Amino acid sequence: MDQEPEYEITSRTTHHKRKIFKTYTQKSLHLIQSFSKATWKGSSYGATFMTMLLIISMGFDFHTGLGKAIDIVIFTLIAIPGTWLAVKIGLIIIGLIKKLPSLFIASILVSGIIIIYTLDQYRQLDNILPLAYTLLVVGIVIGGLVGYPLTNGLKKPVSIVLLTIGLIASGAFFYWLFTPGLEDYRSQMVVKPLSPVSSNPASSGNYSVQTFTYGSGNDKQRKEFSMQVDLKTQSVNASPMIGEWSKAREWFWGFKDTNVPLNGRVWMPEGKGEFPLVLIVHGNHKMEDFSDEGYDYLGELLASRGFITVSVDENFLNSSWSGGVAGDINGRAWMLLQHLQQIESFNQKKDTPFYQKVDMNEIALIGHSRGGQAAILAAKFNKLDRYPNNATMRFDFNYAIQTVIAIAPTDYQTLSDRKIEMNDVNYLLLHGSYDSDLSEFEGDRQYNGIQLTGGEDAIKAALYIDRANHGQFNTTWGDNDTYFPFTLLLNKKPLLKGEEQRQIAKTYVSGFLETTLHEDDSYKPMFEDYRYALKWLPKTTYISKYEDPSYSIFADYEEDVDVTTTSSPFIKVTAGSLLQWYEGELEYRRDKERANHGVFLKWDDSYSKNGHYTLNFSKPLQDPFNFNENSDLTFTAANLSEDESQESVDFSIKLSSNGESATVLLSDIMPLHPVLPVRHTKTIYFEEKRYGEPTEPVLQTFNIPISHFIEDNPSIDVKKIDTLTFQFDQPNGGTIFIDQIGVNQTN
Structure with a gap:
């Protein structure tokens, strides 16, 4: 009997096995697909059911006032048909998207x-x-x-x-x-300049100026701090003060945080010393775009007027495409003190231009942006024995820092989450309304943190400059307050010209140093009242604050929440015919805490023309709070009216004594400026998200000579005042904020 070959049997068997495997695989895939479809469908229903359940459950704790059963029915109707309709709409949208390429x-x-x-x-x-x-x-x-x-x-x-x-x-x-942007609208407020009592402090002085640099001699990026440096310095270990020094930063600069250089540009008066010493430090900018070069206009001016001026290089602490540096504010402040140590050493060496030229008892620190905060922080570190954030690090500085000038400073919480507070240091603050980097008046917190105890003859002043931006105080930064491409969105049309903005800086910085370091009191009036400087300044709106030890405040509104009390136990507050009266904190454009409390008052002449806010004295004020013929009534105020109105607010101030009263109209002394709405960008959507409200309250110091009240009524006994009243008796209504009510003993 003939037999079938073995390989044919094997082939048929293999074919049969493959057929069985294919059939099994197809059934398995069909089962998986069926299971998968059911799973996806169930998951979809599950998600929808959970959404419905959540909405229905809200009805159990929602009270319409119609009854619990009706509340649940309402939310059930919202949940089931509403969620299902939303899912159907989503299906339609997804279907349309699927049809797109x-x-x-x-x-x-x-x-x-x-x-x-x-x-x-x-x-x-x-x-x-x-x-x-x-x-x-x-x-x-x-x-x-x-x-x-x-x-x-x-x-x-x-x-x-x-x-x-x-x-x-x-x-x-x-x-x-x-395009540069949109011109903004400002109502015309007439402010008449007062006659200057001194020469223009922005004018060049009588000294010829010598310029040179000092530095490590190893700078990879700039010849003036490397092969062309005039004086060589030692590097310092800044690693305990900062962190996150990246490899890219090390590659760019050629050094680590353990050996950062002390580099400075010097403008020195030629002639016999000793001269006061002024350090200027820049703020945060792209580290590759060097910032220390941007203050030559101040260096030349100040040196010509007898101040040794140094622009400190801290570019290696600035931001970069490679990242930032943690703790840079503390590091910037500490570096300033290291520069003082280095200059003190130079001052004692015969082979340096500094030799016996520096008056180490007359020192000022000027800072811009983060440098502004670093300047006041350096003054704080200067008085401490240990580093607050790491007490194992000891400080031993104690230099005679008399003056701090902050230009558009930051105000981060850097000392164990506490704000910086200082006693008896001369302090000047400059800030622009069109600052598109630091859009909030943060330096105002620093200003409030400076306490004048009377132990030193210190002063503090602030100038708020409408249409000034952040960057034009530095010639390198210019009108770009942010990085590209965001710079294309900035509204630059309303800005002052760079030369105008720097003219303001020269006037106020030089005048303040003349007052505090050269002790020339003829410049002091321009800080107490900006109108004394108007003839030297470009045309724009200015708002200023001032205080010295002669100011005694009896109502600063920081004591409690009782609106009927003040800082003095002998004063009670009453008010009437007001739409609004409460004490609270002044607000920035956004949500940062300002830590400045006062009283908010709102009135409307259609409601009543007898609105008033009155301080009642239970007994005559005693020294140093008493009024006399040579003193001033002082207070600060801000206009909080709607930004659309752009109207000035006016009111009267009345003093009463033993049945006699005298009244002075505020605008006869100085007008209260209208609100200053600011449009930082060309697009309203980015404006609201990035910059917040269109206006920000800024306080103006008002000083009303008591002699004006005596002129109004010679019979009034100003030494026995029993009431002080803010009378809202002028046309139009208004909303204002009042703070720092007291007396200024001018003599």
Whole structure:
């Protein structure tokens, strides 16, 4: 009997096994797919059910006043049909998206992610999302308008129309992007200048000026601090004060945080010393765009007037594409004190230009931006024995720092989460309303932290400058208060010119140093009342505050929440015919704490013309709070009216004594400026997210000579005042904030 070959049997067996495996695999895949579909469907229903359940559960704790059963029914109707309808709408949207070309969907997703990531330099996502969406939509619309005719040709009329619209839209967008911005509106407030009592402090002095540099001699980036340096210095170990020194930063500069250099640009008066010493330190900027060069205008001026001036290099602590440096404010402050040590050493060496030229008993620190905070922090460190954030590190400085000048300073909490407070140091604050970097008047907190105890003849002053920005105080920074491409969104049209802004800085910085270091009191009036300096300044609005030890405040509103009391136990407060009366904290444009309390008052002449806020004295004020013929009534006030009104607010101040009264109209002394609405950017959406409210209250110091009250009524006995009343008896209503009520003993 013939037999079938063995390989044929094996082949049929293998084929049969493959057929069985294929059938089994198909059934398994079908089962998995069926299971998968059921699973996805169940998951979808589960998510929808949980949403409905959550909404229904809210009805159990929501009270409409119609009864619990009706509340639950209402939320059930919202939950079941509402959620189901939302899901159906979502299905429709997804279906439409699926019909779009894959290239378009991928481009939108990828472009959106990249745009958001690129713009989010400050990790403030809520601020940049509107801008990111706008850029994406603009790109989609313009691309679509131009893309259609390019794809379908220009023979069709519709192609020509779309191409024309696309080109116009593109041109309009880029014109808007590169235009300087929008002019703002300011109501015209007439402020008459007072006659200056001294010469213009911004004028060059009588000294010729010598310039040179000192530094490590090993700077990779700048010849003036390396091969061309005039004086060599030792490096210092800054690692205990800072952190996160990246490899990229080390590569760029050529040193680590353990051996940072002491570099400085010096402007020195030629002639016999000793001269006061002034250090200027920049703030945070791109470290690759060197900032210390930007204060030469101050260096030349101050040196010509007899101040040794040094612009301190701290660029290696600035931000970069490679990241920032943690704890940089403390490091910046500590570095300033290291420079003082170095200059003190130079001052004792015969082979240096500093030899016996420096008056180490007359020192001033000037800082801009983060440098402004570093300056006051250095003055604080200077008085301490140990570093507050790490007490194992000892300090041994104790230099005679007499004066601190802060230009648009930051005010971060750097000392164990506490604000910086100092006693009896001369302090000047400058800030611009159009500061698009530090849009809030943060330096005002520093100003309030300076206490004048009378132990030293110190003064403090602040000048708020309308239309001044952050960067133009430094010639390197210019009018860009932020990084590209955000600079394209800034509203630069209202800004003062750079030369004008620096003219203000020269006038006030020089005048303050003449007052505090050269002890020339003829300049003091310009700080107490900015109108004495108006003839030297560009035309804009100024708001100023001032205080010295002659100011005795009996109502600073920091004591309690009782609106009927003041800082003095012998004063009671009454008020009447007001729409609003309460004590509270003055607010910044955004949410930062200002730590400045006062009284808020609102009135409307249609409601009553007898609105008043009165301080009642239970007994005559005693020294140092008493009034006399040579004293001033002093207080600070801010206009809080609606920004749309742009109207000045006026009211009367009345003193009463033994049945006699005398009244002075505020505007006869000095007008209370209208609110100053600011538009930092060209787009309202980015404006609101990044900068907050359009206005920010700024306090003006008012000093009303008691002699004016005596002129109004010679019969009044100013030494026995029993009431002080703010009388809201002028046309129009208003909202104001009042603080720091007291007496200024002018003689």
